[in-house]
Each structure stands twice: as C-alpha cells, then as structure tokens.
Amino acid sequence: MSWKASLPAVRGKLLLDEALAPFTWFRVGGPADVVFLPADEQDLSDFLKALDPAVPVLAIGVGSNLLVRDGGVEGVVIRLGKGFNAVEPLGDNRIKAGSAVPDAILARKAAEAGIAGLEFYAGIPGTIGGAVIMNAGCYGSETVNVVKSVRVMDRAGQVRELAVDDLHYTYRHSALQDGDVAIVLDAVFEGTADEPAAIKARMAEITARRETTQPIREKTGGSTFKNPPGHSSWKLVDEAGWRGKPYGGAMFSPLHSNFLINTGEATAADLEGLGDTVRADVLAKTGIQLDWEIKRIGRPS
Numbered sequence: 001m002s003w004k005a006s007l008p009a010v011r012g013k014l015l016l017d018e019a020l021a022p023f024t025w026f027r028v029g030g031p032a033d034v035v036f037l038p039a040d041e042q043d044l045s046d047f048l049k050a051l052d053p054a055v056p057v058l059a060i061g062v063g064s065n066l067l068v069r070d071g072g073v074e075g076v077v078i079r080l081g082k083g084f085n086a087v088e089p090l091g092d093n094r095i096k097a098g099s100a101v102p103d104a105i106l107a108r109k110a111a112e113a114g115i116a117g118l119e120f121y122a123g124i125p126g127t128i129g130g131a132v133i134m135n136a137g138c139y140g141s142e143t144v145n146v147v148k149s150v151r152v153m154d155r156a157g158q159v160r161e162l163a164v165d166d167l168h169y170t171y172r173h174s175a176l177q178d179g180d181v182a183i184v185l186d187a188v189f190e191g192t193a194d195e196p197a198a199i200k201a202r203m204a205e206i207t208a209r210r211e212t213t214q215p216i217r218e219k220t221g222g223s224t225f226k227n228p229p230g231h232s233s234w235k236l237v238d239e240a241g242w243r244g245k246p247y248g249g250a251m252f253s254p255l256h257s258n259f260l261i262n263t264g265e266a267t268a269a270d271l272e273g274l275g276d277t278v279r280a281d282v283l284a285k286t287g288i289q290l291d292w293e294i295k296r297i298g299r300p301s
Helices: 002-006 041-050 103-112 119-123 128-134 196-213 233-239 268-286
Strands: 013-019 031-037 057-060 066-068 073-079 087-091 094-098 147-154 159-163 182-190 250-252 260-262 295-297
Touching: 041 147, 066 268, 087 103, 094 103, 103 119, 103 128, 103 196, 119 196, 128 182, 233 268, 250 268, 260 268
Parallel strands: 031 073, 057 073, 066 295
Antiparallel strands: 013 031, 087 094, 094 182, 147 159, 147 182, 250 260
16 A cells, blocks of 8 residues: 555554554454544644545544454554553543543542542543543443533544534434544543542442453453443343353353453454344344444454
8 A cells, every 4th residue: 555655754653564462452454545643632733733644543542442443454453552641630620631541540530539439440441541531430330421521633633622512412322423533632521529448439339340241361352232222232132042152252241241351262253242132133023123332343254
C-alpha cells in the first residue's frame, strides 16, 4: 500500500502490520495495517493533519469491549496511552480524566478527592474514552449521569469541546458513535461531596460483586449484548441453553451468561459466530432481538 510508505513523521511509535490480538482482552484478531501510539495530543493532531484523508482511522483503548476479526483492520488503528492518562481534581466536586485512564482508576482518584457518584466505574472494564463514547454504566448508574463535558479530536486533527447535551446520550450510545471520526481526548465529570472512606467502602462492594459474578480472569470482554427493554440478556441466553456450551474455542461463561469467553484457542470467527448463533436462537425462541454491545471491527478471515 503506497500510503504506508509515506506515513507522517511522529514522536510516538508507528507499527506496521501489527497483530491486534495482544491489544484486546479476547486475545484474538488479525493485524492492523498500521498501529499508531501517539506520544501526546500534539503528536496525534500533527499525524492526523498530515495523513492522507482517504486512510481509515480508528481509535481504541485497552480493547475490553472490542472483538477484532481474523482478517485484521484496514488503515490506522490509534492506541491512546501514556500521553492521555492524566487525572486532575478540579474542585467543586469535579474531576478531569484523560481518555486512556482506566475506569477503575477514575473511580479511585475521585474517591480520594472526596467526590462521590463515580463509584460505579470501579465495576466497568476499559478506559474513559470508551466509557464516554458508549455511555458505559452498571449497577444503576451511567456515564450520562456524571459527565459534564468532553474534548474530542476529529479526523482532521482539530480539537473541540462538547457539552453533555451535545452527546445525545441514550442506552449504551452517544452521538460520538455516529458520523465522522471523533477521538476522545479527555472528559470532565461531576459528583457530590462525601467522605473518602465511605466512597471507598461502596467501591469495595462493587468490586467484590464483580469478582464473584463475572469471569474477570478469563479472556473475555464486557457485556456481550445490550439488555433489551424489559429483559436481561444473560437470562435470555441462559434460558436458550447457551450457558457453558462450547462453540469451537468460544463459550458463554458458566459464571455469567452474557459474557463471551475465549476458552484458549478461539478465533474471532468462533466468538462472533457463537454470538450471532445465540442471537438467532433467542429470536426464534422468544421473538426478542439481542443487539451486540461488544464492538466488532475488521475484515473476516
């Protein structure tokens, strides 16, 4: 590909034909044409401004909610890391976090600052960028309840700030998932004042609950399917008989039947194939449509 021979100079790292499996929790998937690890916001902006506009671009975090298909990903995959992981209390029960900050770290830093309301992030895998984009939530709270503003960079390398109303949040969705590329740089969150010890105690309860009900030590992702209105996805999968049933190297976890797991040697095709098979089976048996919450990207093998 000619565009790969003329990539812009960067201060971070450019990796050609780089395997994406190590970048995801499922540990499956083919290579990206290019992986870019920007040093910081300016490095990212300069790269996007100089990159051929025809080249596809996709930003990822820690890959906790991502299934990369076996044929790999066309274009440039941007993995945000150290230059995007700052956390800064702002006063007035507000705290700013970079897009690469793990959700659980934001919860801990907010607790240390006496900011309540962000405890639920202790129960969500992934990073702030993904949480903001998909309105991540659990145990009765969602990102829309606590985020105040978000800074994003567009495909042309330009930065803009969006208020929460600009994001048009709905269940597991925001306007950032529609239209042109929008890379989350950081976000400001607001909670309420409380004693750090009390906040940390609530976080400990969330963490303990997650450890006993979710397969967090498996090669897995976040919730596989969104909850249909009035229903729980795990229950629909369970009642259809798919809990713990092997499908190639894939399975829905015996511990929590809305979590896909790679039992060791799964391909992305195994995981996606199982998910789609279960969706079709549940639809046939109940008339209820399960929609993917896991983001699937790339080319089939």
